[in-house]
Amino acid sequence: MGKNLLQKVWDAHTVRQLPGGQIQLFIGLHLIHEVTSPQAFEDLRRRGWKVLMPERTFATVDHIVPTDDQLRPFRDSLAEEMMSAIEVNCRAMGIPLFDLSDARQGIVHVVGPELGLTQPGMTIACGDSHTSTHGAMGAIAFGIGTSQVRDVLASQCLAMSPLKVRRIRVKNRLTPGTYAKDVILAIIRRLGVQGGVGYAYEYAGEAVEAMSIEERMSVCNMSIEGGARAGYVNPDSTTFEYLKGRPFAPSGAAWDSAVAWWKSMASDADARFDDEVELDGARIKPTVTWGINPGQSVEIDERIPSPSESGADRASIEEALQFMDFRPGAPVSGTKIDVAFIGSCTNGRLSDLREAARVVRGRRVAQGVKALVVPGSKQVRRAAEAEGLHEVFRGAGFEWREAGCSMCLAMNPDKLVGRQVCASSSNRNFKGRQGSPTGRTLLMSPAMVAAAALAGEVTDVRKML
Numbered sequence: 001m002g003k004n005l006l007q008k009v010w011d012a013h014t015v016r017q018l019p020g021g022q023i024q025l026f027i028g029l030h031l032i033h034e035v036t037s038p039q040a041f042e043d044l045r046r047r048g049w050k051v052l053m054p055e056r057t058f059a060t061v062d063h064i065v066p067t068d069d070q071l072r073p074f075r076d077s078l079a080e081e082m083m084s085a086i087e088v089n090c091r092a093m094g095i096p097l098f099d100l101s102d103a104r105q106g107i108v109h110v111v112g113p114e115l116g117l118t119q120p121g122m123t124i125a126c127g128d129s130h131t132s133t134h135g136a137m138g139a140i141a142f143g144i145g146t147s148q149v150r151d152v153l154a155s156q157c158l159a160m161s162p163l164k165v166r167r168i169r170v171k172n173r174l175t176p177g178t179y180a181k182d183v184i185l186a187i188i189r190r191l192g193v194q195g196g197v198g199y200a201y202e203y204a205g206e207a208v209e210a211m212s213i214e215e216r217m218s219v220c221n222m223s224i225e226g227g228a229r230a231g232y233v234n235p236d237s238t239t240f241e242y243l244k245g246r247p248f249a250p251s252g253a254a255w256d257s258a259v260a261w262w263k264s265m266a267s268d269a270d271a272r273f274d275d276e277v278e279l280d281g282a283r284i285k286p287t288v289t290w291g292i293n294p295g296q297s298v299e300i301d302e303r304i305p306s307p308s309e310s311g312a313d314r315a316s317i318e319e320a321l322q323f324m325d326f327r328p329g330a331p332v333s334g335t336k337i338d339v340a341f342i343g344s345c346t347n348g349r350l351s352d353l354r355e356a357a358r359v360v361r362g363r364r365v366a367q368g369v370k371a372l373v374v375p376g377s378k379q380v381r382r383a384a385e386a387e388g389l390h391e392v393f394r395g396a397g398f399e400w401r402e403a404g405c406s407m408c409l410a411m412n413p414d415k416l417v418g419r420q421v422c423a424s425s426s427n428r429n430f431k432g433r434q435g436s437p438t439g440r441t442l443l444m445s446p447a448m449v450a451a452a453a454l455a456g457e458v459t460d461v462r463k464m465l
C-alpha cells in the first residue's frame, strides 16, 4: 500500500516521538508577522534563548498595516508598537524582514509562495490560522499560536499530534462564473465547520487539477474554516511551472533534483486515505454565506434556510438569522450591501483582481457602496498596475489601496461601521470579524464581490460576464 503526501512529509520531518505520544516535527520554513511574534520574541529573550535557524525564518508586515496613509509613526499607537517590535526583533536576531520599504512586503500567505519560499514537501509554520494556504504547492503548513511561534523560533520544531487524511475529489471542471472560492465554500457547507477536525484535507480531482496555483491557494487557505489542520494539493507540472525562476526557488542542477524529489513526495496512486469524499465541480454554483460561520452558505439561486429544516443546527441557524437580520426562506440574491471588499490572503492575488476587473470594466459602483480593492502584496499591486487593472477599478469608483490584510480582520483603519453589510472576498464571517461588533459579512468570490459592488446588492456574477 502506497503513502499519501502527508505521510511522506510527516515521515521525512519526524525528529522523534515525544513521551506524551506527540511527534517532534522539524519545520522547514517559519513565516512570522507583526501580530503574533512580539510576545514570542519577548519570551525567548526572557529565557535567554536565541533563534535557532534565522536562515529558515522570514518576516513580513501585514495585519496592522494601514492601506491608505502609511506614514510613520502610524496614527494607531498599538500598531506602531507592533511594527517597531518586529523591526527591532528581526534586526537583533538576523531575520530578513519585508517591511513597508521593501518591494516584497505583503500578506504573509501571499508573499511566501510568490517569492518561492513555499515549496513542495516542506513543513511550514506561521502564527496565523490561514497558513494552510501554502498546501497549494504540496507543502504541509500549520497555523500556530504565539507560544508555538516561540517554540519554532527556539527549536525549529513543533510538537504535533498525528493527523488523518481525507481526500476530497472535485470531479469535472467548474463552469464559467464559478471559482475556487465557490469550491471551498461548497466543501465546508457539505462537511461542516468541524468536519475536518483531526484531519488534513487532500484536494484532488479534475476541477482541482485544472486550477492555477493561485486558485489552489484559495481552496487550501480555507481548509481551517472546515476544521482541518492543513490542506494540500499534490505537486504537479502546474506547481513546477509556478515555482520556476522565483527568487527563493532552486535553480540550475539543484532545480532538477528538487523537481525529482517534489514528484516523489506526491501521494502514490495506491495511497490509503482515512476518508474520501466526492463533489461534482460542474454542479457547483456561485456561493454566498448568509450566516456567521463559513459553513452557512447557499448558492446564489437558493433561499436562506429555516431553523425548522435542520434539527441539529437549529440553534446556530436561529442565532445567525437574528444577527444577520435575514428572514428564513428569503433569497440571498438581492441582499443590499454597504461595502465591497476585494482582498485578503484568500483572494487578493493577481488572478483574483483580473477576474474582478473583468466584471468591473466599463461599469460603475452603485451609489452609496464603499468599494475597495486591496492587493495581497506589493508585488501583486505592481503587476496589477502594469496591466492597468488599477485604472479599471478606480474608473468604476473603487478605492485602490496599498497591500495588507485590510478589512479581512480590521486590525487596521479599514473597518465596517455599525450594522454595515459587506460583500467580502475574505475567509471569515464571524461576528465582529470586520471591525464592527454588529457588522455583517457575506463571503463570496472576488468576481461576485465585484458584481455586488456594481449592483449594490448580492447578484449572480454570471449575468455580468
Ligand code: SF4
Binding pocket: 062, 063, 107, 108, 109, 128, 129, 130, 344, 345, 346, 404, 405, 408, 409, 426, 427
Ligand atoms: S488576510 Fe486575513 S486571514 Fe489572511 S493573514 Fe491577513 S488577517 Fe489573516
